[in-house]
Amino acid sequence: MKLRQSVDAAPGRSPRQAIPFLLPALVVLAALVLYPLVFSLIRSFFDAGGDEFVGLRNYVDTFTDPRTLTAFRNNVIWVVVAPAAVTGIGLVLAVLTERIRWATAFRLVLFMPMAISLFASGIIFRLVYEEAPEQGVVNAALVGVHDLFSPSSQYPGARPRDGYTRTEEGYVATAPSRAGDTVMVPLTGFSPQEVPARALPASQPATGNGELRGLVWLDVSVGGNAGKVDPIERGLPGIGLEAVRDGKVVARTTTGDDGRFTFPDLASDEVVVRLPASNFALPFRGLTWLGPSLITPVIISSWIWIMTGFAITFIAAGLSAIPRDALEAARVDGATEWQVFRRVTIPLLSPVLLVVFVTLVINVLKIFELVFVIAPGSVQSEANVLALQMWQVSFGTGGDQGAGSALAVILFLLVAPAMLFNIRRFRRERS
Amino acid sequence: MTLVAEEVRIEVPVSGAPKRGVVSRLVSRLGNGFVQLVLALVALFWLVPVFGLLIASLRDESANTASGWWTVFTKPSELTLDNYADLVANQAVWQSFLNTFYIAVPATVLVVVMAALASYALSWIEFPGRETLTVVVVGLLVMPIQVALIPVAKLFGAFGLFGTITGVVLFHVAFGLPFAIFLLRNFFTGIPRDLIEAARMDGATEWVIFKRVVLPVAKPAIASLTIFQFLWVWNDMLVALVFADQDSAPITVALRAQLRQFGTNIDLLATGAFLSMVVPLAVFLVFQKYFVQGVLAGSTK
Structure with missing residues (x-):
């Protein structure tokens, strides 16, 4: 070589x-x-062990296997929703950042997820969407908002002892009562430690003339007599009661700190005492984000978090290349900002938007780690995507490299149009 | 007529300008305030999840199970570095952290060197099939790595590379090359022809031109590529999941076993995830310009 070079x-x-x-x-x-x-x-035309030629059987199996079909369906959802969402959000934010002074800082913050691993992003969002409101911030926020508008009940899970039937509306006394009676409502199924501090010792109310009176107390059976008011037992404050006649509520009342209640103005007809279910409703605990029905939207949302910064930066670079004159000319002609955006910015930007969109589609087709990390093992089959299914079939539980190869080829064919897109773009840029 | 009309047209802005100016300025001021608010909220949405992970990594297991990380504002005394101490003391996890370097550094160096050499030939040496080869490289940009997992696993098995760091590195090199060549070739072809021709006139060999003329000029592109490739390999999970064994696993794969019991392993997972993020975040913050350029160019991968 050296010799040749010196004489060449x-x-x-x-x-x-x-x-x-x-x-x-x-x-x-x-x-x-x-x-x-x-x-x-x-x-991909050979069987699991690679010894026997099976023709197209792996492909036929792939398209009839319910797990793979779920993966296909999810990939379609991903491709339809995610790239368009990120391109749209990226476009809006890129245009908006042109109007602020801290645009560089803003883009830096949104770009940051691109630097960290999908594994780490997955852990981040697994934590964000964790179901227990004591751990997941989304459910904690949901519970906070929910409790603001409909406060959770004071006595979740508590129920009356005998003599009440459970209905949609609440617990209904089996025996009717009338003015002058005393109604005793012993509650169980609730921890004495959870009783509000203002609760006073329970005591039998005196019979009132013309009034229906009663007592709601926490009837602890350990160290006391079931159904009887014992000295250590406390009344339960703040429980709502209804007097029902012919299916209609005729009076409402609430227990005092000692658990006693009174329906003052009842006519002499019989009524049935009812304890509305709202007294005992279990607290709202948020949504099961990582369950089978919401898992794909949840993973898509984390992908949006990761990719938006990329879209913004790419689109912002395209925006800065748009001639200012074109925008100014439109503004001088009296176009509103929206019209400028819709009629001038977007058309001039469409080649850039197309590149961003295609790039995101390729990225989406290969999605693997996010699903692997965010979806708990029990719902991984619901969240499945092709790239993950390929790994599982060939290396995970499956061990079928014939079917795995077929999936790999399918993945390749899905990406092939993007390959041609890139080659055409490359050729055009050169000429 | 025309004269009058023109006079009017000139008059209108002069008399109307201050009024419209005030109103539109007010509107845009208000609008701008609104835009600032929206963008600040968006930025918050991006920061809170990471912040949550950081705080979770700084609270012990019982604290993480009992209450959310946001309670730290009322109980800052719960913050502790114990999780990090435990993690570093954990031989397997610490080894995997080191493995991540052992994989990412050679995979980056090899890709940069090989791609620079190949890009030089594709840009400045004429040979038959150059055009076709370039197009093939562009086509390979989006090749899904799934296509190669099974065959390369067999190949590595035959050569005793399966389950070794060398195997993981080689696979990363192969799938890092198309983009690396694409990026560097684009940059190299932009170097002025005169520069190269002048060196050739002086009798410089191709090797000398590559080393003395092209490489110094291409420093920014090489920096972008180096950072992009390093983070790409550092952040990988799938390749290592297939080709690494327990002793050669990088941190992403090593932590994967803890995922089964997420709720009770938050302390460990958050700490591990944050440890794995420290290097990329540092690289990102220090070299953000190069990194952003690299990602924009390499997004097709």
Whole structure:
């Protein structure tokens, strides 16, 4: 080589000189990318062990396997929703950041998720969406907002002892009562420690003339008599009661600190005492984000968090390339900001938006780690996507490399249009 | 007519300008305030999840199970570095953290060197099939790595590379090359022809031109590529999941076993995830310009 170079009159014109420069990269690419592509294609026509030629059976199996079909469905949801959402959000935010002084800082913050691993992002969002409101911030916020508008009940899970039937509306006394009676409501199923501090010792109310009176107390059976008011037992304050006649509520009242209640103005007809269910409703605990029905939207939301910064930065670069004159001319002609955005900015930006969109579609088709990390094992089949299914079939629980190769080829075919898009764009840019 | 009309047209802005100016300025001021508010909220949405993870990594297991990280504002005394001490003391996790370096550094160096060499040939040495080769490289940009997992696993098995750091590195090099070549070739072809030709006239060999002329000029592109490739490999999970064994696993794979009991392992997972994020975040903050350029160019991967 050296000899040749020294005599060569026009260095750079000799094809041979390219060899040492190209060789290392070409060997690696040929051995670990191109040869595997061909191998996978052939391998996909053989059975799990690779011994028997099975034709298209792996492909037929793939398209009839319910797990793979779920993965397909999810991939379609991903492709339809996620790239468009990120491109749209990225466009809006990129335009908005042009109007603030701290645009660089803003883009830096939104770009940060691109630097960290999808594994770490997955952990971050697993924590964000954790179901227990004591751990997941989303459910904690939901519970906070929910309790603001409909406060949780004071006595969740408590219930009357005998003599009451459970209905939609609440616990209804089996025996009717009338003015002048005393109604005793012993409650159980509630921890004495949870009773509000203002509760006073329970005591039997005196019979009132013309009034329906009663007592609601926490009837602890340990160290006391079931159904009887014992000295250690306390009344339960703040419990709502209703007097019902012919299915209609005729009076409402609430217990005092000692658990006593009074319906003052009842006519002499019989009524039935009812304890509305709202007294005992279990507290709102938020949504099961990581359950089967919400898992894909949840993972998509975390992907949006990761990719929006990329879209903004890419689109902002495109925006800065738009000639200011075009925008100014439209504004001078009296166009509103919206019209400028819709009629001038977007058309001029559409090539950039297309590149961003295609890039995001490719990224979405290969989604793996996020699903792997965010979806708990029990719902991974609901959240499944092709890239994950390929790994599971070939290396995870499946161990079927024939079917795995078929999935790899399918994945390749799905990405192929993007490949052609890139090549065409590359050719156009060169000419 | 025309004269009058023109006079009017000139008159209108002069008399109307201050009025419209005040109103529109007020509107845009209010609008701007609103935009600032919205963007501040968006930025908050981006920061809170990471902040939550950081705080969770600084609270012990019982604190994390009992209450959310946001309670730290009322109980700052719960903050502790114990989780990090435990993690560093954990031989397997610490080894995996080191493995991540052992994988990412060679995978980055090899890709940069190989890609720089190949890009030089593709840009400045004429040879038959150059055009085709370039197009092939562009086509390989979006190649899903799933296509190569099974065949390369077999290949590595035959050469005794399966389950070794070398195997993981080689796979990363192969799938890092197309983008690396694409990026550097784009930059190299932008170097003025005169520069190269002048060196050739002086009798410089291709190797000398590459080393003395092209590489110094291409420093920014090489910096972008180095950072992008390093973070790409550092953040990988899938490749290592397939090709690494227990002793060669990077941190993402090592922590994966703890995912089963997420609720009770928050302290460990949050700490591990944060440990794995420290390096990328540092690289990102220090070299953000190069990194952003690299990602924008390499987004097609």
